[in-house]
Amino acid sequence: MRTRENHAIVLGAGMGGLLAARVLADHCAKVTVLDRDALPGEARPRRGVPQSAHGHTLLPKGGELIERFFPGLLAEFGRCGVPVIREDPDEIRFEAVGHHLAGAAPGPEAEVHVPSRPMLEKGVRERLARMSNVDIRDRCAVEGLRFTGGCVTGVRATSTDGPLHLDADLVVDALGRGSRTPVWLEELGHPRPEEDEVKVRGTYSSLQMRIDPHALREKMVLISATRLRPKGMALFRHENEMWDVSVFGVGGCKPPSDLAGMLEFVADFAPAHVLDALRSGQPLSTPESRTFPTSRWRRYDRMRAFPEGLLVLGDGVCSLNPTYGQGMTVAAVQADALATALRDGTHDLARRYFRTAAKPIRDAWNLAAVADRAILGWRTGPLPLPVRALAPLADAFFSAVANDAVLRDRFLRVFTLSAPPASLFTASTGLRAAHSLIRRGWGGSG
Numbered sequence: 001m002r003t004r005e006n007h008a009i010v011l012g013a014g015m016g017g018l019l020a021a022r023v024l025a026d027h028c029a030k031v032t033v034l035d036r037d038a039l040p041g042e043a044r045p046r047r048g049v050p051q052s053a054h055g056h057t058l059l060p061k062g063g064e065l066i067e068r069f070f071p072g073l074l075a076e077f078g079r080c081g082v083p084v085i086r087e088d089p090d091e092i093r094f095e096a097v098g099h100h101l102a103g104a105a106p107g108p109e110a111e112v113h114v115p116s117r118p119m120l121e122k123g124v125r126e127r128l129a130r131m132s133n134v135d136i137r138d139r140c141a142v143e144g145l146r147f148t149g150g151c152v153t154g155v156r157a158t159s160t161d162g163p164l165h166l167d168a169d170l171v172v173d174a175l176g177r178g179s180r181t182p183v184w185l186e187e188l189g190h191p192r193p194e195e196d197e198v199k200v201r202g203t204y205s206s207l208q209m210r211i212d213p214h215a216l217r218e219k220m221v222l223i224s225a226t227r228l229r230p231k232g233m234a235l236f237r238h239e240n241e242m243w244d245v246s247v248f249g250v251g252g253c254k255p256p257s258d259l260a261g262m263l264e265f266v267a268d269f270a271p272a273h274v275l276d277a278l279r280s281g282q283p284l285s286t287p288e289s290r291t292f293p294t295s296r297w298r299r300y301d302r303m304r305a306f307p308e309g310l311l312v313l314g315d316g317v318c319s320l321n322p323t324y325g326q327g328m329t330v331a332a333v334q335a336d337a338l339a340t341a342l343r344d345g346t347h348d349l350a351r352r353y354f355r356t357a358a359k360p361i362r363d364a365w366n367l368a369a370v371a372d373r374a375i376l377g378w379r380t381g382p383l384p385l386p387v388r389a390l391a392p393l394a395d396a397f398f399s400a401v402a403n404d405a406v407l408r409d410r411f412l413r414v415f416t417l418s419a420p421p422a423s424l425f426t427a428s429t430g431l432r433a434a435h436s437l438i439r440r441g442w443g444g445s446g
Contacts, residue, residue: 006169007032009155011142013039015117015328016314017174018124019335021134022069024172027342031134032166034157039125039138043118043239056117056244057220057236061417062329063113065336066120070127077115077123081239083219085112091219093271097374098226099398101408112416114219116238120328140164145171145184145310152309170349172311179316182298188307194299196365198372199381200321202292204248205255205262208284211243215277223269224323225250225375227395232323233266235274242284248323251376257289295320295372297365301358306350313338317354318361321372326364329417333360363420370394400433407432 008024010017013035024031058066067074078084085091092112094101115123128134139160146154152171157164173181182192221235230253236244247255247262255265263278270278297318300306314331337357341349366387373380373391401407410429413419 006030007167008170008172009034009166009168010172010174011155012174012176012314013037013121013125013136013138014174014176014314015121015124016176016316016331016334017172018121018128019065019069019332020172020174020311020313020338021128021136022124023335023339023342024170025128025131025134026339028170029133032168033128033134033136034140034142034155035136035138036141037138039136040118040122043116043122045118056120056328057325058113058115058120059325059329059416059418060112062332063111065329065332066124069335070124073123073127074113077113077119077239080119081241082113082115082119083237083239085114085219090217093218093221093223093274095223096401097224097371097394097398098229099395099402101398101402101411112220114236114238116236116242116244117328119239142175142180144180145187147188147307150188150307152307168309170309170311172313173316174312174314176315177296177319179298179312181310181312181316184310185307190303190305190307194302196297196299197381198295198321198369198383199379200250200292200295200372200376201252201379202248202250202321202323203254203289204246204292204322205257205287205289206244206246207259207262207287209243209245209278209281210241210284211237211277211281213241215280216274218274221271221274222325224371227375227377229269230375231255231265231269233270234323234325235278243281245278245281250321250323250372251379255289257287259283259287262287292322295365295368297361299358300350301354303354306354308350311338311350311353313357317357318365320364320368324368324371326368326417330361330364333357333364333417336360360417363414364417367414367421396437397433400436404432404436407436 006028007030008028010021010033013033017033021031021033129136140157143156143158145152146156154167155171173179185192219237223232225232230251231249234246247266249255256262313334318330320326334357338353340356341353369383369387370390373383373387374394401411410424414421414424
């Protein structure tokens with residue numbers, strides 16, 4: 001693949017595909033994005049991103065990268081009424097594994113921007129469409145790849161005008177959990193990638209609501225499941241005083257798919273003022289439900305050989321338990337890894353990209369896996385020894401975090417992917433946690 005003289009095709013116009021296209025636009029003469037949907041001109045959910053109707057947030061690391069790729073976009077969102085969570089501890093309520101992390105504000109250097117998923121995608125699509133070397137084509141269904149001598153050389157697709165045969169120097173599969181790359185690898189004579197899995201057996205039901213702006217001081221409410229209560233909830237305030245409301249169960253616990261049932265599902269643990277606000281809110285959509293059987297990490301970084309001219313980015317590489325809100329940010333760090341790999345040229349691009357992306361993916365993966373193991377125990381399936389060892393300590397750790405502002409700040413930086421999990425494994429963190437627990441006479445409850 002020759003820099004500045006080539007054509008890259010991105011399959012999928014979700015967040016992973018859009019971010020991949022932005023990175024490639026700095027290195028390719030032409031970038032074409034294909035998506036099977038009719039892409040809307042307004043901010044609304046679409047069929048090809050079924051999870052867009054569910055709660056989303058853009059973690060600080062994701063916001064930082066989005067702003068780097070599209071300077072000024074976050075300020076533009078602010079002018080459109082997108083909420084930003086900064087230093088006010090009343091703007092977020094966060095309960096982790098049964099412990100209320102009071103005062104859990106991200107701080108001035110780690111703002112949390114909360115556009116709805118459709119608003120975010122619309123803003124990014126519009127910025128990409130202004131780039132002279134980017135062409136976004138909707139209503140194009142990908143049929144397969146074109147191969148020459150074991151290398152990927154193009155794409156076969158069907159548009160409203162008929163069959164398309166497009167030549168490409170690079171194809172990026174950003175088709176999400178429906179990624180076709182494992183099948184395409186077999187067609188090329190390669191093995192499928194190894195897969196790491198965490199069994200979540202999750203289901204979530206969501207809808208959009210209008211809530212009286214005076215009913216809730218919070219802009220975000222996150223209440224995780226616990227070992228004794230395999231259900232939780234997430235509320236995100238978006239633009240135009242619209243809220244995404246999601247309730248979820250894990251380990252086979254399934255929430256109802258009607259509003260009355262959803263409210264009853266959370267009535268035993270939702271804060272009273274939150275429940276009152278939901279009961280008086282105005283539904284803007286019909287509840288939708290989705291299942292999430294497993295978190296999955298396809299280990300392309302471990303493959304000994306990978307066909308030239310093909311990459312994968314987004315959920316097709318790693319899809320995590322959505323209750324932790326990491327998905328869009330993990331897609332952004334993969335796009336950043338692609339940018340890093342391309343700065344060193346295109347020789348051995350796949351190997352270098354996948355290995356660079358694996359480092360930040362591992363941080364998010366381990367954080368989510370420890371939490372899932374702490375909640376679900378052995379039902380997650382086999383996990384690496386470090387995850388199994390840390391999971392039983394989660395309750396004690398969060399008890400300490402809930403009562404120590406310094407620990408809370410350190411944890412939030414890790415949770416929002418602004419700092420690696422290793423930053424928690426320091427002598428000072430251990431001493432603070434032990435001191436907090438001893439001071440409170442911790443006995444396993446928070």
